Structure formats: C-alpha cells, structure tokens
Amino acid sequence: MYLVAHIDQAICSETACRLCTQYCPEANTILYDNTAKTAFVAVDRCKGCEICVGICDDLAKHHAIKMIMITDLKETFELSKEGFRPESWTGQHP
C-alpha cells in the first residue's frame, strides 16, 4: 500500500493561500474548490512525494496536509472517474 496527501479541509478553508496547488509537480492533482474555498486531492494522480506537506508546514505554516495510507481513506476523489468538473463540486470532498 502507499501514502497519498490528504488535506484537512476545516483548516484549509480558513485560509486562502493556495500554495499547495502551485507547488505540486503533478498537474490537476491538488484541486481548488472556489465555492468552499478549500484545496483537495485527486488521489489517483498523487504520487506521494510530500512536497505539499513541506509547503503547507514550512512555507504557509497551516499544517493542513498529512500523508495517509490510501486504504485508510473511506471515500476518495479520483479525477479519472469524475473528470474535471468544478461546477459539480458541492463543497463536500473526501
């Protein structure tokens, strides 16, 4: 099994830094919901490099991103299944 990034949306939605979306090396992996004002991860694209964790902890100092086992996620957002459809994002992200 492997680790993927997971964003605590309660912490993230209180800020508007969006730094993780800019520093992630993978395209369209950390997505940003403009209505709920939070970032969230498309787990099928996350390669588990942990760059976002360093950015959130050291640069932004929000400590909202943790690496967790993919099997510990009850629900997942997968871009290959859902497609890139911001209009369908309801603010509830796994």
Added chain:
Amino acid sequence: MSLKNMTITPGWEKYMTKEYVDLVERGPYGKQKKVSEMGSFKEVLEEHPMCAGCAMTLFIRLTMVGLPNPEHTVLIGTAGCGRLALTQTSIPFIYGNYGDTNAVASGLKRGLEVRFKDQTKDVVVMAGDGGLADIGFSAVMHSWFRKEKFTTIMLDNEVYGNTGGQESGMTERGALLKMAPKGKLFDKMDMIGLAQTSGVAYIARLTPTNPTRVASVIRKAVMIAREVGPTFIQAYTSCNIEYAIPTPKVLDDAREIESKRYGFMEIISDEAKAYLESIDTSKKAKK
C-alpha cells in the same frame, strides 16, 4: 494547432474522452490563466510517467501555465527526462534527434511564418542540459548567432538522469555521480555567458522556487522571441534520483542552490526592454 481545430463539432462531445472535453471547455485557451488560479482550471499537461517529486515536472507544469498562447505553440524536445512530460501535453511536440533541436526549431519557425501569415505561432525548445549544452551545443549556438526567433529553455538537472547518472557539461565541478565516481574534473559550462556573447535578446536563470516568477519569465521570453530575437532560459530542475534528494526536500534543495549559486538573474537587451514596455502601455491603453 489552433483553438478552432481543437473545438469539438457540436453533437460529438459524447464520443470524445472526458479529458479532451474538459480541456476544451475548462482549459486555459483564449484567456491568460494566472498561477494563482492553478487547481481551478484544466491544465494542458496530463498525467505522465516522470518520477514522484521531480522539480523538472514542477517547472514544466508552471511553464505550461506561463505560455501566452498554448493553442498556437509548438514544443520541440529531444531524448531526456523532460520529454516524458512534454509529450503528455495537448501542445504539438516534435521529438528532435539528439543534437538538432534548435536546427529543427529554426526551420519550423521560418516555415510557420510563411504558412500562417495571419497568425502568430510560438516555437519553444525545451530540452535538458545534455541535449542543449553537450550534444546540441553547435545547433544551439548557431541558432543564436542567426538570431532565430524562438525560445530555448534548458531544464538543467546537472546530470544525464535518464541513462544512469553520467556527468554533463552543466554538472558542477567535483560532483560525485554513479557514472562519475571520481567527481567531475571540469567547471560547469557558462551558458549564460555564451548566450550573452552571441547576442540573445532575453536571458534568464531561475529555479522553480517561485511559481509566479517562473510563469512570468516564460511569458516574457516567448513574447520577446516573437518580435525581437532568440531568448534563453536556464532553469535548475534537480534530479532527486541521481543526486539522492529525498522528495520532501526537493524544494529545500532548490532554495539552497538558489541562494548559493543559482540566484534569479535576468539579462534583457535594450530592444527587448522597449518591446516589453510597448506591450505594457498598449495593455494599459486598452483598459
């Protein structure tokens, strides 16, 4: 390619892949997207097989956001890590033979100017330090001497990352690598100095530690290449495999190298500066 060619014929959307429909409807085309909007628009870069946490991937991703007209751009690359991601963009990519990237780009740019008189097509060469400074060196230099109007971007990871870690001309003196066990005996090539000597209109050296800066440098370089002359960007994109950098430390390493010897540097010719100012004033006048 142009936006007209990409747009799906009405009624055919259901036969196209999700990714393609998303790209046409929610992509960056027709409007200049900002780095701060990343994550809320579909990017031209798709999934690719580059290593986890690769700084080069980050740089390529930011480059794609910085391109002023991705629908009117042609990318040229060669063997090396960068092409693994560059081939996964929705931008036409030409896989040059090792050594001839800038020669191909010269011919292509001239050809496009003849074929598309009414459109502006951007040609961007993106290859590694091996592809441009070692094997493609003569083609690179001569394209600069001839003042060919396209952008050359060097993804400088200071090693041949794809073939097991041989030293390249851009490797630092003394660097120990798998295939350079005694350490490199020669200095890093001064490509910036060579670019200056050969009269490149816009030269920049940077690391991907500041995403907004990467995008703005790319935009400037492509715009200047349209009107003024050749442009060159040298970007430090570490190889975390060959230099054994743990992936969470990739950006710390980039910041460290940036402060030591790879600080942000921009050399603009007077003509290019005047051109950039004229763009700014015409933009303000429109507002």
